[in-house]
Amino acid sequence: MTNYWSVDPSRGTGPGPQYLAEIAAGIERTNELLTRVLAEVATTPxxxxxxxxxxxxxxxxxxxxxxxxxxxxxxxxxxxxxxxxxxxxxxxxxxxxxxxxxxxxxxxxxxxxxxxxxxxxxxxxxxxxxxxxxxxxxxxxxxxxxxxxxxxxxxxxxxxxxxxxxxxxxxxxxxxxxxxxxxxxxxxxxxxxxxxxxxxxxxxxxxxxxxxxxxxxxxxxxRTGYEPPVEERAVQGPAPSREDVRFVGARVAAQWLGSRGRASLAELLPGHPYLPGGVDQELLVEAEALLGLSLRGHAELRRALRDGFWDHLRAQL
Known part of the structure; x- marks a missing residue:
């Protein structure tokens, strides 16, 4: 059995020379490993x-x-x-x-x-x-x-x-x-x-x-010569105002709450101001149908839509 401890009357009980040597060797091996890792990281683009x-x-x-x-x-x-x-x-x-x-x-x-x-x-x-x-x-x-x-x-x-x-x-x-x-x-x-x-x-x-x-x-x-179908030209007009879109968001929220119930509202609230992907997509599709135009590329209006949705839901608390 290896004796890692020695008794020295003048110094008391402490680790022996062999124990200290093994610790020093372990530290040296660790330093070598760290040096190799750092060198590899430094050369990795x-x-x-x-x-x-x-x-x-x-x-x-x-x-x-x-x-x-x-x-x-x-x-x-x-x-x-x-x-x-x-x-x-x-x-x-x-x-x-x-x-x-x-x-x-x-x-x-x-x-x-x-x-x-x-x-x-x-x-x-x-x-x-x-x-x-x-x-x-x-x-x-x-x-x-x-x-x-x-x-x-x-x-x-x-x-x-x-x-x-x-x-x-x-x-x-x-x-x-x-x-x-x-x-x-x-x-x-x-x-x-x-x-x-x-x-x-x-x-x-x-x-x-x-x-x-x-x-x-x-x-x-x-592209030259292209004209969208008449029915599409009819629904594409000037972009609505933020307040118009906000009102539509509240309207969709009322429909959503009526169909899902207050239990779904309780699940949604901890995530405010973010909406789960499925709910957000449903909100966007319903709003675009009500507005008669796409909100793709209108980040400001999509934010107004979400604000209106949340405004209505939080007012129900």
Missing amino acids: ATHAVFADAGYVYAAAGRLVTGTEDRRTFELDAEGLIEAFIDKARSIFPDSRLLRVYWYDGARRRIHTAEQQGIAELPDVKVRLGNLNANNQQKGVDSLIRTDLESLARHRAISDAVLIGGDEDLVSAVEAAQGYGARVHLWGIEAVGGRNQAEALLWEVDSQRTFDLEFCKPYVTR
Whole structure:
């Protein structure tokens, strides 16, 4: 049996020389291991990825350059714009390598269109598809972005994430990625009056950047000779006021509360001011039907809609 302790009448009882030597050896091995780890980290290049909500890009760029969000009325040079995004990221992160660009779009039954197929064939680009409903509204795109952003951050596959979008539903993904140590940078396209990105999203990210008309104009071209169907032209008019949209939000809240009951209200309140994705989508669809136009690209009006919804619910307490 090894004797780690010695008795010295002049010093009392304490650890023996062999015990101290083993501690010193252990500390030395630990220091060597830490040195190797730090050296490996120092030589591992930083990595970034770009997460682009195509619906936001089309709507915001279309409105900025041509005055409309209707994708049928203009052409977007997606290849050129994606390359411009890659170049911009390269200049901002000079010591980082690109993992890939994730391009999130919607399609009927998640079947690629010819345009989406062309984008998917671009190098360093992965197209991820959500669904399109009967009103040409994207379904499931935000959840795809959240899943990819959180997963890559969790596995330390990226150190920086460029997020091109504006929906408030992305706040939880930003928070989760930051929790895993990734920095999230929000890029947007200049809005024609007001904002097209949720304030809550702007508050959470690590940095912000906005691309102006001069940047976007080379990639957007108006199609000649196209006219929307008469029934669509009839419902598309000037954007409603914030108060009009707020009133519609309260109206939808009254309908929601009448069908779900106060028990559902109690479950919803702890999340204020955020709405679960399903409830938020239901609110948006019902409001757009009542208003007769899409709120896509109108972040300020969508916030007013949520405010009206919450105002009515909280008044019932």
